[in-house]
Amino acid sequence: MSSFGPSSFLLDDYLEKLPGATFRKLYQQPSTAFAIFRRMLPPLAKVYVQALLYSPTPLTTNDIELWTRPEGKGTSIRAIARLRSLHIAQLSQSARAKKAQDIQLTANFKKSLRLALEGGGSHNSFGVPSTLPTDPKIHIQYLDHWAGRIWQDILYYVVNSVPMKANESGGRHGSGGGGPKRAVRELLKMGGLVREGAGGLVQISEHGFNFLLQEANAQVWTLLLLWLEAADRNKALAKEQGTDITGTAIDNVEMLSFLFMLASLELGRAYDTSALTETRKNMLPALADFGLIYIDRDRPQQYYPTRLATTLTSLSTMRSVSASIDAATKKTPGDAGSLGADSTPTAPADENGGIVVETNYRIYAYTSSPLQIAILKLFCRLHMRFPNMVTARLTRESVQEAIKEGITANQIIDYLVAHAHPQMRRAAAAKGTTVIPPTVMDQIRLWQLESQRMQKTPGFQFKDFESVEEYRQLAEYATEIGVLVWKDDRKGTFFVSKVEQIREFLKARKKGN
Numbered sequence: 254m255s256s257f258g259p260s261s262f263l264l265d266d267y268l269e270k271l272p273g274a275t276f277r278k279l280y281q282q283p284s285t286a287f288a289i290f291r292r293m294l295p296p297l298a299k300v301y302v303q304a305l306l307y308s309p310t311p312l313t314t315n316d317i318e319l320w321t322r323p324e325g326k327g328t329s330i331r332a333i334a335r336l337r338s339l340h341i342a343q344l345s346q347s348a349r350a351k352k353a354q355d356i357q358l359t360a361n362f363k364k365s366l367r368l369a370l371e372g373g374g375s376h377n378s379f380g381v382p383s384t385l386p387t388d389p390k391i392h393i394q395y396l397d398h399w400a401g402r403i404w405q406d407i408l409y410y411v412v413n414s415v416p417m418k419a420n421e422s423g424g425r426h427g428s429g430g431g432g433p434k435r436a437v438r439e440l441l442k443m444g445g446l447v448r449e450g451a452g453g454l455v456q457i458s459e460h461g462f463n464f465l466l467q468e469a470n471a472q473v474w475t476l477l478l479l480w481l482e483a484a485d486r487n488k489a490l491a492k493e494q495g496t497d498i499t500g501t502a503i504d505n506v507e508m509l510s511f512l513f514m515l516a517s518l519e520l521g522r523a524y525d526t527s528a529l530t531e532t533r534k535n536m537l538p539a540l541a542d543f544g545l546i547y548i549d550r551d552r553p554q555q556y557y558p559t560r561l562a563t564t565l566t567s568l569s570t571m572r573s574v575s576a577s578i579d580a581a582t583k584k585t586p587g588d589a590g591s592l593g594a595d596s597t598p599t600a601p602a603d604e605n606g607g608i609v610v611e612t613n614y615r616i617y618a619y620t621s622s623p624l625q626i627a628i629l630k631l632f633c634r635l636h637m638r639f640p641n642m643v644t645a646r647l648t649r650e651s652v653q654e655a656i657k658e659g660i661t662a663n664q665i666i667d668y669l670v671a672h673a674h675p676q677m678r679r680a681a682a683a684k685g686t687t688v689i690p691p692t693v694m695d696q697i698r699l700w701q702l703e704s705q706r707m708q709k710t711p712g713f714q715f716k717d718f719e720s721v722e723e724y725r726q727l728a729e730y731a732t733e734i735g736v737l738v739w740k741d742d743r744k745g746t747f748f749v750s751k752v753e754q755i756r757e758f759l760k761a762r763k764k765g766n
Contacts, residue, residue: 263474265293267481269338269753276340277361278506284378286365288513289339292566297325298332302341302358306366311357313347330733334754344761380518381528383555391557393521396547400559403544404469405624407433407476411446411461412627413454434542437476444479459659465628466664468671473561476543477512481505507532515545515558516565523555608672612690614647619674631655632665647693652700662701666694710738715755716746723762730758 279285290302305312314333321329333356336342341362347353358366369378410432432438438455441447446464450456457465464475484505511533518524526534526548537556540546545562549555607619608629616633620626621641629635632655633645655665666689673688681688718724724745731737731749740747749755 263471263478267478273340275506279510280361280365282378282510283365283369284517285510285513286362287369288516288566290366293339295332295335297328298335301332301336305358306363311355313350313353313355315350315353327733331735334734337757338754377528378514380514381525383523383525385554387523387555388549388552391549396521396557396559399547400544400561404561407437408465408624410438410455411441411457412465412624413457436539437542440479440483443483462631462658462660463664466660466668470564473565481508484508508536511536512565515562518558518563520558520560520563523557526554526556607674608669609674609677610669610689610693612692614693616645616647618643618645632660649700652697653704656701656704662698665697710750712738712748712750713752714746714748718745727755731755
């Protein structure tokens with residue numbers, strides 16, 4: 254999987270809104286600098302960082318151009334723009350070459366990334382392993398099932414597989430069917446993933462449908478970013494009304510730094526809570542509610558990161574998160590309460606995908622997970638259910654019902670591809686075709702077009718330029734960095750999906766750079 258998965262876009266949108274001062278604080282932690290480098294940068298941007306990391310002098314844009322083929326100019330410009338938007342690199346007028354700029358890493362990022370790669374220092378940025386004895390029954394297998402059960406409760410609450418009145422209290426962690434904690438439920442409502450319907454019953458929203466069709470890692474980041482936004486709002490609410498959505502008013506810089514630190518920890522190892530700052534200690538209960546960390550009630554001096562936490566910035570283990578969740582859902586109702594603090598769960602499932610799609614729109618899903626069956630039910634007509642398989646069919650009515658609720662045709666296709674049976678993947682690779690039959694994908698898109706003739710794209714329109722030259726330069730730059738959606742050269746106006754980098758380009762242009 255490339256470093257630009259769905260979750261990276263979610264985090265990217267949040268990070269781009271942060272001011273430079275926030276990034277300077279974030280990059281004081283080596284674990285944060287390493288996580289951003291590892292997860293948030295395209296390959297060419299990583300090459301530029303590696304070249305600048307130990308360079309005694311800045312590189313010029315002329316040097317960069319010599320490394321890039323003419324057809325790769327746009328990719329190079331986007332890579333540099335990416336580094337600037339994350340405040341990893343900065344440009345300045347070069348004293349060595351006319352009509353060129355120097356590019357160098359920001360001081361905090363450079364220092365912290367070198368520390369992360371070389372080691373040393375007393376920053377404790379990558380956690381402090383506990384020296385106390387650990388419980389032998391708390392191992393990776395146990396943590397996978399524990400986190401999977403909690404995440405299952407959250408997803409069940411969104412899909413409404415667990416009928417629950419809005420004023421009922423959540424069950425204990427891993428109780429199976431008790432639902433998430435009250436703070437988590439309030440967060441889901443605040444984020445618009447669920448809403449209260451008639452009689453106080455919780456109903457899924459359009460955003461909730463989109464949330465369910467994301468891969469597990471993107472789902473985790475969606476919830477965490479809602480938590481970060483709630484923390485920002487909570488500062489004002491705590492002063493004005495004395496209310497507190499997240500349980501404590503915590504600075505979002507400290508929250509982000511801790512999340513990046515958790516992503517660098519070792520799965521299955523116990524870490525010392527006394528080495529954490531007071532602010533981070535206050536975050537532990539909320540992170541336990543999300544299933545990101547496990548704290549043994551008999552040993553509160555230790556915390557264990559779960560797979561949901563250690564894969565936050567991972568590129569290759571997304572499927573293991575879903576496999577853990579699926580394994581937790583495969584326990585029988587009689588075992589629902591068996592995952593308590595004193596139990597040892599069975600091994601997680603090996604497969605994440607088991608959906609076969611035929612050209613006649615029939616679907617065979619080899620799963621016993623109630624959650625996966627409930628998601629399929631969002632856009633399919635279920636026909637028969639067996640102990641380890643369900644049969645369904647994609648119909649015009651079922652797809653258009655899903656589209657009315659906010660699910661897009663591409664999301665349905667992406668979900669079917671992500672959960673496709675391994676046999677379909679091997680057959681597609683051997684034939685050089687798509688995993689899902691092209692006729693099925695085309696028909697799903699056509700069903701969407703029947704009810705949605707227009708497509709909405711949020712963004713920003715630029716017009717009324719000072720000169721034609723200014724319009725041309727800005728339009729070309731927007732095209733090169735990949736944010737241009739539409740333009741009209743005759744009227745001198747264009748539309749972009751993001752404005753932050755365009756704004757920086759305008760400032761640099763006015764300064765003569």
